[in-house]
Amino acid sequence: xxxxxxxxxxxxxxxxxxxxxxxxxxxxxxxxxxxxxxxxxxxxxxxxxxxxxxxxxxxxxxxxxxxxxxxxxxxxxxxxxxxxxxxxxxxxxxxxxxxxxxxxxxxxxxxxxxxxxxxxxxxxxxxxxxxxxxxxxxxxxxxxxxxxxxxxxxxxxxxxxxxxxxxxxxxxxxxxxxxxxxxxxxxxxxxxxxxxxxxxxxxxxxxxxxxxxxxxxxxxxxxxxxxxxxxxxxxxxxxxxxxxxxxxxxxxxxxxxxxxxxxxxxxxxxxxxxxxxxxxxxxxxxxxxxxxxxxxxxxxxxxxxxxxxxxxxxxxxxxxxxxxxxxxxxxxxxxxxxxxxxxxxxxxxxxxxxxxxxxxxxxxxxxxxxxxxxxxxxxxxxxxxxxxxxxxxxxxxxxxxxxxxxxxxxxxxxxxxxxxxxxxxxxxxxxxxxxxxxxxxxxxxxxxxxxxxxxxxxx
Ligand code: NAD
Ligand code: UGA
Numbered sequence: 320x321x322x323x324x325x326x327x328x329x330x331x332x333x334x335x336x337x338x339x340x341x342x343x344x345x346x347x348x349x350x351x352x353x354x355x356x357x358x359x360x361x362x363x364x365x366x367x368x369x370x371x372x373x374x375x376x377x378x379x380x381x382x383x384x385x386x387x388x389x390x391x392x393x394x395x396x397x398x399x400x401x402x403x404x405x406x407x408x409x410x411x412x413x414x415x416x417x418x419x420x421x422x423x424x425x426x427x428x429x430x431x432x433x434x435x436x437x438x439x440x441x442x443x444x445x446x447x448x449x450x451x452x453x454x455x456x457x458x459x460x461x462x463x464x465x466x467x468x469x470x471x472x473x474x475x476x477x478x479x480x481x482x483x484x485x486x487x488x489x490x491x492x493x494x495x496x497x498x499x500x501x502x503x504x505x506x507x508x509x510x511x512x513x514x515x516x517x518x519x520x521x522x523x524x525x526x527x528x529x530x531x532x533x534x535x536x537x538x539x540x541x542x543x544x545x546x547x548x549x550x551x552x553x554x555x556x557x558x559x560x561x562x563x564x565x566x567x568x569x570x571x572x573x574x575x576x577x578x579x580x581x582x583x584x585x586x587x588x589x590x591x592x593x594x595x596x597x598x599x600x601x602x603x604x605x606x607x608x609x610x611x612x613x614x615x616x617x618x619x620x621x622x623x624x625x626x627x628x629x630x631x632x633x634x635x636x637x638x639x640x641x642x643x644x645x646x647x648x649x650x651x652x653x654x655x656x657x658x659x660x661x662x663x664x665x666x667x668x669x670x671x672x673x674x675x676x677x678x679x680x681x682x683x684x685x686x687x688x689x690x691x692x693x694x695x696x697x698x699x700x701x702x703x704x705x706x707x708x709x710x711x712x713x714x715x716x717x718x719x720x721x722x723x724x725x726x727x728x729x730x731x732x733x734x735x736x737x738x739x740x741x742x743x744x745x746x747x748x749x750x751x752x753x754x755x756x757x758x759x760x761x762x763x764x765x766x767x768x769x770x771x772x773x774x775x776x777x778x
Contacts, residue, residue: 322350322387326516327401329431331355331364331390333371333593333662334448334479335407337486340379343388345519352389352397364390372661372688375487398438403512405477406431407448412597421604423452423597432462435472442471444509448479450598452605453536473509475500476531478538483592484659491520497527499534506531539602543618546595548583550624556586556770557631566770567752586770588671588723588750589629591656593664596622629667632769633674636748639767640719645679648742650717652710653724653751654686654693661688667750668723669696676703685713687726711737719746725753738762744776 328339331353343351355361363370365384369377380388391397398404408427413419428449435445445463447456456474463472476499481489496517500510514526529537556566566586574581590596599622606615637644656666663669668684675682683705684693690706697704707713710729714720714737722729730753738745747759748767756766760774767773 323348324403325350325352325397325401326403326405327351327397328353328405328407328448329355329394329434330407330409330427330449331357331360331370332407332409333373333483333486334481335405336364336369336371336380337373337376337481338407338448338479338490339405340376340383340388341487341490342516343383343386344379346516347383347387349516350387350389351383352391352393352401354391354394354397356392356394358392361390361392372659373483373486374659379487394434395438398435399440401443403444403446403516404435405446405448407479410449410451410597411593412600418604421600423601425451425455425458428455429458429462432459436463436466439467439470439472443473444512445472445474446513447474447476447535450478450538450542450594451476451535452601453532453539455535456531471505473500473505474531475506475509475513476534476538477513478534480538480541482657483662484657493517493521493525495525495527496521497529497534497537499529499531499537501531539598539605542595542598543602543621545583546590546599546625547618547621549585549587549590550621550628552584552586553589553628553769554624556628559770560773563772565772569770585725586752587628587667587725588632588769589625589667591664591666591668593662596625596665629670630674632667632748632750633671635767636675636719636721636746637678639748639765639773640746644675644718646681647718648681648683648716649675649719649721650683650685650707650713651721651723652685652713652729653689653722653726654684655689655724655726658725658727659688661686661692663689663692663696666696666723668693671721671723671750672697672704673700676700679703681705683707683713683717685710686724687728689724711740715740716742717745718742719748722747722749722751722753725751729753730755734759734764735762738764 328335339351339353360370410423413422413424459474498510498513500506510528559566570584573579574584603615603619654668672682681703685707745764747764752768756768759766765775
């Protein structure tokens with residue numbers, strides 16, 4: 320079949336895979352190729368066992384794969400043939416040299432620029448899909464222009480706002496799509512060409528076009544604002560525990576003000592995921608590099624508060640279990656950084672597990688989707704860890720259960736049965752405030768929510 324346009328996506332990860340699957344679904348007249356350097360990942364994309372768990376994704380991949388959606392490691396040939404190249408490689412925090420622990424590591428990003436310029440034989444639009452520091456396009460353009468001869472590259476920013484666990488609905492019903500381009504004739508044309516893709520399923524008013532730098536920076540700021548709300552509510556959860564105010568009542572009361580809004584006010588054991596911390600630290604680094612130290616300090620406090628929330632939670636567990644947790648069995652319900660994903664990157668459960676292991680606790684981990692990733696995260700320190708796919712077996716003989724991820728199925732477990740199988744006194748630390756605390760208390764548990772009164776049987 321002759322395709323109207325060829326789109327290439329470099330990077331078949333949590334963003335590249337779902338985003339391209341949805342474009343393939345909505346634009347059957349375009350051919351979409353997704354490439355990666357990781358052969359195992361590509362093999363998984365071509366199998367019935369996709370490399371990432373995301374509700375609704377498999378059905379779309381199955382429907383379009385082999386028709387207008389193709390996964391391969393053949394970067395060179397696909398660069399040659401593509402009209403539009405999305406770059407969706409990882410941009411983690413730098414772990415070495417200047418800016419280590421804060422700045423973005425752009426080595427994967429830069430490598431793709433060199434690949435593109437090496438293999439391109441015609442004009443192309445290059446789309447920044449990865450999250451990048453503001454003004455990255457400038458560096459990309461320098462590399463592309465240095466070696467491009469007569470070939471013209473137009474760099475456009477089109478950051479992704481999907482959240483894991485809801486990626487498909489976030490893509491299909493996006494609040495907005497953001498496209499940043501240079502305010503030149505070529506830039507405007509490229510911006511419209513990218514907008515045309517999204518016009519296949521989104522109304523015009525949802526497509527926002529800006530200048531390149533606003534688009535790059537908006538992505539970092541959206542994540543910073545979301546994370547800031549979580550740190551704000553988490554900071555107040557500590558105050559609630561001292562004053563008997565209730566964090567859920569406060570979230571409802573303040574969230575009902577339409578100026579504040581109700582979303583992202585769910586207190587937790589701390590935010591995780593591969594992006595919030597990385598993107599805020601990047602914002603801090605950028606601010607410092609422009610000499611804006613007060614701006615940097617302001618945003619860094621969002622991450623500091625998150626670290627405090629995680630360590631505060633562990634300190635509470637140890638204190639409430641009579642400061643003697645060594646040798647006890649503690650079971651984590653949940654290891655993913657949020658529900659409906661198997662992703663464990665920066666999951667608070669990692670820090671909690673490590674802190675408990677430092678106290679010589681025997682840790683059991685149960686999660687519906689994330690056990691394989693948990694094993695990778697905890698490789699080398701697994702001596703006192705067991706993994707359990709059945710929640711009842713996981714909880715049996717435990718001294719305490721910790722809810723670390725807000726999986727729906729944890730709400731519906733038979734907690735009387737669980738209580739009967741546990742050591743006494745039995746503790747539950749609900750790091751997500753998802754359980755029925757009064758009911759658990761009446762069963763016999765000592766219950767410790769976040770930002771709410773604890774319910775204990777100790778006098
Ligand atoms: P990921 O690690 O899951 O995927 C990135 C992929 O790129 C990997 O499979 C890697 O092998 C591949 N890659 C690296 N260099 C390559 C090269 N030269 N050629 C081909 N493939 C290469 O990362 P992700 O979670 O998909 O994130 C990608 C980008 O999107 C990041 O900048 C991230 O900040 C941003 N983002 C992520 C999310 C999310 O929910 N995960 C949401 C919005 C934005
Ligand atoms: C986040 C943003 O929501 C996406 O818009 C963005 O595209 C993405 O980062 C990215 O750039 O990677 P994601 O990290 O997948 O998405 O998931 P979120 O739903 O934002 O949750 C992040 C963390 O915050 C999770 O650990 C979650 O449990 C926690 N959280 C979220 C809370 O503790 N409370 C809340 O009210 C909401």
